[in-house]
Structure formats: structure tokens, C-alpha cells
Amino acid sequence: MLLLALDTATPAVTVALHDGRDVIASSSQVDARRHGELLLPAVDRVLAEAGLRLDAVTGIVVGIGPGPYTGLRVGLMTADTFGLALGVPVHGLCTLDGLAHASGLDGGPFVVATDARRKEVYWATYADTRTRLTEPAVDRPADIAERVAGLPAVGAGALLYPDAFPDARDPRHVSAASLAALAAERLAAGQELPAPRPLYLRRPDAQVPKNYKVVTPK
Numbered sequence: 001m002l003l004l005a006l007d008t009a010t011p012a013v014t015v016a017l018h019d020g021r022d023v024i025a026s027s028s029q030v031d032a033r034r035h036g037e038l039l040l041p042a043v044d045r046v047l048a049e050a051g052l053r054l055d056a057v058t059g060i061v062v063g064i065g066p067g068p069y070t071g072l073r074v075g076l077m078t079a080d081t082f083g084l085a086l087g088v089p090v091h092g093l094c095t096l097d098g099l100a101h102a103s104g105l106d107g108g109p110f111v112v113a114t115d116a117r118r119k120e121v122y123w124a125t126y127a128d129t130r131t132r133l134t135e136p137a138v139d140r141p142a143d144i145a146e147r148v149a150g151l152p153a154v155g156a157g158a159l160l161y162p163d164a165f166p167d168a169r170d171p172r173h174v175s176a177a178s179l180a181a182l183a184a185e186r187l188a189a190g191q192e193l194p195a196p197r198p199l200y201l202r203r204p205d206a207q208v209p210k211n212y213k214v215v216t217p218k
Contacts, residue, residue, distance in 0.1 A: 001018075001019060001020030001058055001059065001184065001187070002017065002018070002019055002020070002052070002056055002057050002058045002059075003017065003018040003019075003020075003057070003058070003059050003060070003061050003180050003183060003184055004016075004017055004043070004046075004054075004057045004059075004060050004061070004082065005017075005018065005060075005061040005062070005176040005177075005179045005180035005183065006039065006042075006043070006060075006061075006062055006063070006075050006078065006079060006176050007062065007063030007075055007095055007098065007174050007175075007176050007179055008035040008039060008063070008067075008071045008072060008074045008075035009063045009064070009065040009066065009067030009068075009071060009072045009075065009095040009114075009174070010067060010071075010095065010114055010115070010156065010173045010174055011030050011031065011032035011071075011115075011156070011173060012028050012029070012030050012173035012174060012175070013028070013029050013030075013031065013034070013035050013038040013039050013042055014026070014027065014028040014029075014042075014173070014174065014175050014176040014177075014179075015027050015028075015039070015042040015043050015045075015046050015176050016046060016175070016176035016177040016179070016180045017046050017047070017050050017052070017057075017180070018177075018180035018181060018183070018184050020184055020188070021184075023177045023180055023181060024049075024050045025045075025046040025047070025049035025050040026046060026175065026176060026177040027042040027045050027046050027049075027176075028173070028175055028176070029042065030173060032071065035070075035071045035074040035075070036074050039074060039075065039078055040078070043078075054082070054086070055086060057082070057086060057088060058088055059088050059089050059090075059091060059187075060079045060082050060083050060086075060088060060089070060090040060091065060196075061079075061090075061091045061092075061093055061176075061179055061180055061183040061193075062075050062076055062078075062079035062090065062091070062092055062093070062196050063075060063092075063093060063094070063095040063098060063174060063176075063179055064076065064092040064093065064094060064095065064194060064196060064197060064198055064199050065094070065095050065122070065136075065198055065199035065200065065201075066094075066095065066096070066114075066116070066122040066136045066138065066199040066200065066201045067095060067114070067122070067198075067199070067200075068116070068117060069198075069200055072198050072199075072200065073198065076196055076197075076198055079196055080196065083196075090196045091183055091187070091193035091194070091196065092193060092194040092195050092196040092197060093179050093182065093183050093193060093194065094124075094132070094136060094194065094199065095114070095174050095179075095199075096112045096114065096122065096123070096124045096132070096136055096155075096174075097132060097179075097182060098174040098175070098176075098178045098179040098182060099112045099114070099154055099155050099171060099173075099174045099178070100112050100124075100126045100129050100130075100132065100154070101129050101130065101178045101179075101181065101182040102129075102154075102171050102174070102175060102177075102178035103129055103154045103171065104129065105126075105128070105129060105152055105154070106128045106129050108128075109125060109126065109127055109133065109151055110125070110126055110151050110152045110153060110154065111123060111124070111125050111126070111148045111151050111152070111153040111154075111158065111165065112124055112125075112126060112153070112154055112155050112158075113141075113153055113154075113155045113156075113157030113158040113161075113165060114155045114156055114157045114173075114174075115155075115156045115157045115160055116138050116157065116201075116202075119140060119141075120138050120139060120140050120141075121138070121139065121140075121141055121144075121155075121157030121158070121160075121161065122136060122137070122138050122157065122201065123136070123137060123138075123139065123144065123148075123155075123157060124136045124137065125148070125151070130182070130185075136199055136201065137201070138201045138202055141157075141161035141163070141164035141165070142163070142164060144164065145163070145164040148164065148165065151167070152167040152168075152169065153165040153167060153168045153169070154168070154169055154170065154171055155168075155171070155172065155173075156172045156173060159172060
């Protein structure tokens with residue numbers, strides 16, 4: 001097994017290689033405006049670090065969000081392109097699950113919350129680092145404060161809104177290393193991973209204005 005994992009659902013552009021036992025190379029850069037520019041060089045970088053070629057990869061793992069439309073689609077389209085070119089399977093994995101896996105919070109329930117912009121968060125609750133209790137959702141922090149009261153929380157969304165998440169902590173963004181490790185674990189156990197389809201949870205920020213008139217030539 002050689003998994004190439006990548007995620008662009010958060011401001012982090014993150015890539016990793018996993019050989020079925022350990023992460024053998026990884027790269028993470030935080031720049032919310034340069035996902036498309038940074039992703040392919042990061043793939044080249046981790047392959048060079050591991051001393052491997054792209055055609056050695058046996059499977060792709062991609063974070064499916066939830067996340068903003070523009071960033072999320074960069075990773076998904078790249079994963080689909082690699083899978084088609086290499087003839088290997090492409091597996092999806094919830095980005096929040098990757099953050100949960102890296103949290104180290106195995107002592108009880110906790111929350112993962114990432115920044116959804118518009119003063120909202122993408123979030124879900126977890127029983128432990130491998131078990132999600134609720135489906136991913138998008139809400140204003142104040143609207144869920146009572147539901148998450150008393151729970152530790154990880155992720156940039158939690159750190160941005162301390163009134164709703166007073167026990168917020170790192171990691172701030174997902175890492176492809178944690179996605180790859182979780183995917184390798186589930187695949188080895190014979191579990192089926194989600195399809196590589198985006199979890200947007202809401203419409204894109206860029207939309208056609210209301211009352212827009214299409215002008216056609218006469």
C-alpha cells in the first residue's frame with residue numbers, strides 16, 4: 001500500500017504519503033488564497049522526500065470537507081485526475097474526521113470545528129478520535145453553544161470563537177498525515193471509505209446576482 005493523501009478544505013494545503021504502516025513524507029502550508037498554486041508542488045515535494053515516483057502510488061485519499069467551495073474543489077479535482085491517470089482508487093474522508101484523529105482526545109466526547117467564514121463554523125461531535133457522533137453541519141457558534149457546552153474542541157473554528165468554545169485547542173487545521181493514517185487504518189480493517197464527493201453544506205460564496213438579465217445578441 002502507498003497512499004497519497006491531500007486536503008484543501010481548510011486554509012492548509014496539506015499532502016502526505018503513507019505506506020500502510022507509517023507516514024513516510026508530508027507537507028503542510030497555510031495559505032487560504034493559493035490552494036491551486038501550492039498543491040502540485042507539495043505533491044512533488046513529498047514524493048521527492050520519500051524517493052518515490054507518482055506511479056508507485058496505489059491509492060488516493062482526499063479530504064471531502066466540509067469546506068468552502070473554491071478551496072475544496074482544488075483537492076477533489078486533483079485527486080480525481082491522479083486516480084484516473086494512475087488507474088488507482090480514490091477514497092474520500094471527512095476533513096473533520098482527520099482533525100479528530102489528530103486531536104489526541106480519547107478521554108471522552110469532544111467537538112471539531114473549522115472556520116466556515118460568514119461568522120459560522122463547520123462542526124461535528126466525536127466520542128473519541130475515531131468515532132463521529134453527529135453528521136457535519138454548518139452553524140453560527142452562538143446557536144450551538146448550549147449543545148457543545150462543557151466539551152473540549154479542536155480546530156480553527158473553535159479557536160476563533162472562545163465564547164462558544166471556551167476549551168478550544170490545537171490542532172488548528174487538518175493534516176494530510178492524519179487523514180492518511182486514518183484511511184490506512186480503516187482500509188486495513190476492510191472498511192469502506194466515502195466517495196470522493198464534496199461536502200459543501202451550503203451554496204458557494206460567489207453567486208449570480210438576483211434579477212440578473214441575460215443579454216443575447218440580436
